[in-house]
Amino acid sequence: MRKYLRNLAAAAVVLMITGALPAWAHAVILSANPTADQQVAPGELAIRIEFNARIDKERSRLQVTAPTGEKANVSIEPAGEPNVIAGTTAVLTPGAYMLRWQVLAIDGHITRGDIPFTVGN
Numbered sequence: 535m536r537k538y539l540r541n542l543a544a545a546a547v548v549l550m551i552t553g554a555l556p557a558w559a560h561a562v563i564l565s566a567n568p569t570a571d572q573q574v575a576p577g578e579l580a581i582r583i584e585f586n587a588r589i590d591k592e593r594s595r596l597q598v599t600a601p602t603g604e605k606a607n608v609s610i611e612p613a614g615e616p617n618v619i620a621g622t623t624a625v626l627t628p629g630a631y632m633l634r635w636q637v638l639a640i641d642g643h644i645t646r647g648d649i650p651f652t653v654g655n
């Protein structure tokens with residue numbers, strides 16, 4: 535939490551100096567698996583989201599909400615490309631799911647979003 539606050543403060547300082555958020559600095563998705571509204575096969579799902587910027591993986595997270603409403607965090611693999619977050623879910627059974635991602639770009643800006651997807655046969 536303290537680190538999080540420090541990052542927020544750092545982002546505020548950037549704002550004061552530049553007067554605006556540099557558009558290039560925000561982490562925006564370039565490609566994702568799953569994509570929005572995709573249907574995937576039952577079982578473990580390999581999540582992979584590629585961004586346009588380097589990501590602080592330790593301070594980013596992936597969370598999957600099951601059809602039951604139960605939320606499960608998915609561990610982000612520490613290795614790999616610096617602009618990609620990846621992780622593998624537990625076994626998913628058929629139904630409607632929501633993948634929530636939140637990432638901290640190395641400039642201190644946090645972005646987040648939701649990717650709805652379906653598990654089906």
Ligand SMILES: [Cu+2]
Nearest residue numbers: 559560641643
């Ligand atoms: Cu930014």
